[in-house]
Amino acid sequence: MAEIVLETEGLTKYYGAKPALDHLDLRVPRGCICGFLGRNGAGKTTAIKLMLGLLTPTAGSATLLGCDSTSLTPAIRQRIGYVTEGHRLFRWMTIGRLEEFQRAFFPKQWDGRLFAEMIEYFELSKKQKIKHLSNGQRAQVSLALALAPNPELLVMDDPTLGLDAAIRRQFLEGMIELIMRQGRTVLFSSHILADVERVADRIVVIDKGVLRADCPLEQFRASVRKVVVHFENSVPAEVELAGLLHFRRSERQLELTLVGVGDAEVADWAARAGAERFDFVEMNLEDQFIEFTASPHRRRLFQWEKA
Template sequence: MRTSAIVQTQNLTKKYGSINSVNKVDLHVQEGEIYGFLGPNGAGKTTTLKMLLGLIKPSEGTINIFGDSLSKHRSSILQRTGSLIESPSYYGHLTGLENMKVMQRLRNVPDKNVHEALRIVRLENQKDKRTEQYSLGMKQRLGIAMALLAFPKLLILDEPTNGLDPAGIGEIRELIKSLPKTYGITVLLSSHLLSEIEQIATSVGIISDGNLLFQGSVESLREKGRSAILLKTGDNTKAEQLLHTQGYSLTISGSHLEFDNLQDKEVAELNRLLVKHNIPVTRIEEHKKSLEDIFLELTGRGQSL
């Protein structure tokens, strides 16, 4: 059953001069999701998230969060929203706990929220240490603790694992994955790391050059990539000629003949046909496209995330 939309935009656009940094983006983030906003650096992710928080004014389009218009109800919306954009802000000469106390006064929340947020991000044993002595991962976790302080219904995170080592990335990943089920928090996070989005998100939006190219579940994204059958024979030239006369559609991929989306029955028939014409089949492989392959196909660009 489809849940209600927490974030919904229509034709969201941000222009800088003649350049559309974000171009007519329609986001739909459902309650209880971890929505991965994926794209290369400079694709428009941070600009979009800043518009959702009212930090940047859209050139065109509408934003509705919790069913309310951001332009009309920004204050009440932000009271139920936590965010960490670009990098955490903190006072280096203060301890982690003292920084949390500063944020506590701004958010007007009880003491128990401070200690619970520090516990969630596993900083309770480092709370009395000055933040200038924190590692990059600890600073990132402190920023997330500040964003969680009011236990918001919506948490917006911009590249939360950026710059972290593998251990730090794993810690942040597990933390984020626990939030919807344990605390009822819907998470919208951006990343240029496809591997991270694949492991953490339930839904994904792919943006490139300001355009939203795909939006849906991770599984539906995988389904966009058809599997290919790679076949190698003792005489690929002769095999190609024969198969073309029999109506098969194929391409040459290195030393293999490539066929899109053949069923098992069709592969068996193909093998029998080649053997019947004295063309030895030396290898048959199934190649399933990775999410990165699918991304490159969607964008039409030969670049990695």
């Protein structure tokens, strides 16, 4: 059984009467690259800050590398890397000076050769000042600074937000190469689902502070499906199908979003409903995530959507 590197039990955070995170139970095994997904305001950043001991929970607990997050020791913190959106670095420093500053906190574990390799990989110079770097270059420096101490656990909160496609790909390829080489455990939050699909082997989905999914990426991809059912005449008034998330109807079609429903179950329901035929619609991870987290009572925003 794989060792659990990050674990939460009933982790909860309230702001006043409003829950930002509601009883999150999560277990991330060693060597896993876990995509942490949720819409804006879903509670991802709150959860990450609670896990890292940057916020105090209202209830529940989080454990990192066997230590409670509310009392992480300096020795445990040295084994954790953290990359956040915005990449806040001392702008007046050069990359080389920033390396010296960061290395002072990790005197026994700093890998200067790895840092130099990453800076070279990203085609940067240690003489460059942070204030003269682009957003993408600052993101690359942040990744190098986070990985050079050889952390066992790397937590990344939307690190590619605001970067263009080419820089994002280079950033991710650098991350993948180093993670595969070192076998690190990664919790990777991102709004860009293509990035998550590129690197993650497991995904966690939270919605309005509540855990909705925690499974291997392949399982989620296989479970969330969309099917269009065609009828010769009018569509049935009710859809009674286990695993139905929501549906849209037109005059002679039903569009169903399903979770964990097999082909045979769809075929059996379609036959009983008098359908003419049905077709599965190909979906990427972004399509699946949007459908999975969509409100069952969402309203249409534009007149043309009623067509």
